[in-house]
Amino acid sequence: MIEITVKLFAQYRADHFKLEKRVYPKGTAVEGVIIETGIPIERFPIGVIMVNGRHFQESHILEDGDILSLFPKVGGG
Amino acid sequence: MELESFLRQCALLDATLSLDDHRHATEQFGLSYREVESVALEMGIIPLRYLRNQSTISSAQQKILFDSHVLIVGCGGLGGHIAEILTRIGIGRLSLYDFDTFEEHNLNRQNFSTLTDLGREKALVVKEALERINPSIEIQSFVQKFDPLKEKQRLEEASVVIDAVDNPQTKLDLAKSCQELGIHFVHGAIAGMQGQFTTDSTLEQLYPNGERGAELVSGNPAFTVTLAASIQASETIKLLLDIGESLKDTFLVTDLLYNEFEKLPL
Numbered sequence: 001m002i003e004i005t006v007k008l009f010a011q012y013r014a015d016h017f018k019l020e021k022r023v024y025p026k027g028t029a030v031e032g033v034i035i036e037t038g039i040p041i042e043r044f045p046i047g048v049i050m051v052n053g054r055h056f057q058e059s060h061i062l063e064d065g066d067i068l069s070l071f072p073k074v075g076g077g
Numbered sequence: 078m079e080l081e082s083f084l085r086q087c088a089l090l091d092a093t094l095s096l097d098d099h100r101h102a103t104e105q106f107g108l109s110y111r112e113v114e115s116v117a118l119e120m121g122i123i124p125l126r127y128l129r130n131q132s133t134i135s136s137a138q139q140k141i142l143f144d145s146h147v148l149i150v151g152c153g154g155l156g157g158h159i160a161e162i163l164t165r166i167g168i169g170r171l172s173l174y175d176f177d178t179f180e181e182h183n184l185n186r187q188n189f190s191t192l193t194d195l196g197r198e199k200a201l202v203v204k205e206a207l208e209r210i211n212p213s214i215e216i217q218s219f220v221q222k223f224d225p226l227k228e229k230q231r232l233e234e235a236s237v238v239i240d241a242v243d244n245p246q247t248k249l250d251l252a253k254s255c256q257e258l259g260i261h262f263v264h265g266a267i268a269g270m271q272g273q274f275t276t277d278s279t280l281e282q283l284y285p286n287g288e289r290g291a292e293l294v295s296g297n298p299a300f301t302v303t304l305a306a307s308i309q310a311s312e313t314i315k316l317l318l319d320i321g322e323s324l325k326d327t328f329l330v331t332d333l334l335y336n337e338f339e340k341l342p343l
Contacts, residue, residue, distance in 0.1 A: 009271070009330060009332065009339070010268070010269065010270075010271040010291065010330075010332055010334075011268075011269060011271075011291050011294070011295060018335070043294055044291045044294065044295075045288065045290060047283055047284070047285075047290060047291075048282060048283055048328065050341055053341050053342060054342065055282045069341070071273075071330060072271075072290065072291040073245070073284065073285075073288075073289075073290030073291060074266045074268040074271055074272070074273045074283075074290050074291055074292065075243060075245040075248065075266050075284070075290035076154070076266055076267045076268050076292030076296075076297045077151050077153055077154060077155045077156070077242045077243035077244075077265075077266060077267070
């Protein structure tokens with residue numbers, strides 16, 4: 001198992017959390033965390049994914065101790 | 078009397094030029110406000126309207142701003158407020174683009190949207206309002222959708238290009254064109270109480286595709302808009318004056334619901 005610090009931003013926090021340490025099976029990708037947390041990506045599509053402060057895709061495989069930050073897409077002007 | 082002597086006399090006490098003297102100079106010498114201001118700034122005399130810019134902005138820097146050209150794409154929430162800030166601070170040339178007209182649902186946040194201007198073209202209304210604030214600024218407004226991939230010449234004429242559109246695909250295209258042309262590009266976007274910003278970066282990392290984001294559900298309240306406009310305006314001023322630290326290669330997220338400012342590398 002791996003422990004991931006998951007940080008949620010803006011609209012993802014409602015009914016969820018700001019920051020939590022969560023445990024996942026080894027080999028879990030970012031996408032797996034998105035599904036497991038149940039954040040509302042249909043309503044608020046994913047914008048930026050950061051792992052340890054660097055940009056990655058949803059397919060990125062996480063490692064024990066990673067800090068994953070998820071930001072909804074923001075496009076208003 | 079020569080204009081220079083006139084200005085020198087006007088500025089004897091505090092090295093500023095009052096609006097009354099500015100107006101007298103235009104009448105006496107048959108010049109525009111812009112022409113008089115250009116000569117005054119060249120002489121180190123600043124129009125009184127800019128006095129409270131100092132000493133954050135020096136007289137020499139005021140001249141740099143006067144000689145600058147900023148292109149603002151979008152005259153809605155972000156663009157209208159940014160345009161006002163840049164006009165008051167003394168950017169010499171502004172180009173404004175917006176194809177849209179003011180509608181009732183713009184009244185919650187869009188600068189210069191009033192009951193009397195509903196139905197009118199945003200780019201024209203904003204230009205008129207800015208000219209009432211500062212007659213020395215050269216303002217061109219274009220009632221059209223800006224196509225960043227086709228209008229590269231327009232981009233090349235600008236010192237800084239500001240992203241104030243509400244369409245991720247246009248944002249992506251604008252960032253790409255500016256990067257190719259080596260022109261400063263200031264990105265901003267909002268949704269609900271959240272804002273995001275970066276400077277001189279392409280936006281592929283922020284927009285996986287050209288589809289709309291959280292703003293469709295969360296809307297755009299006025300306080301988020303004005304905060305975002307302030308950040309984009311200050312980025313622009315820093316780039317023009319080459320001061321401080323810009324958001325180059327940096328992703329700034331603001332969240333007023335939690336009073337958070339998060340800065341991450343891009």
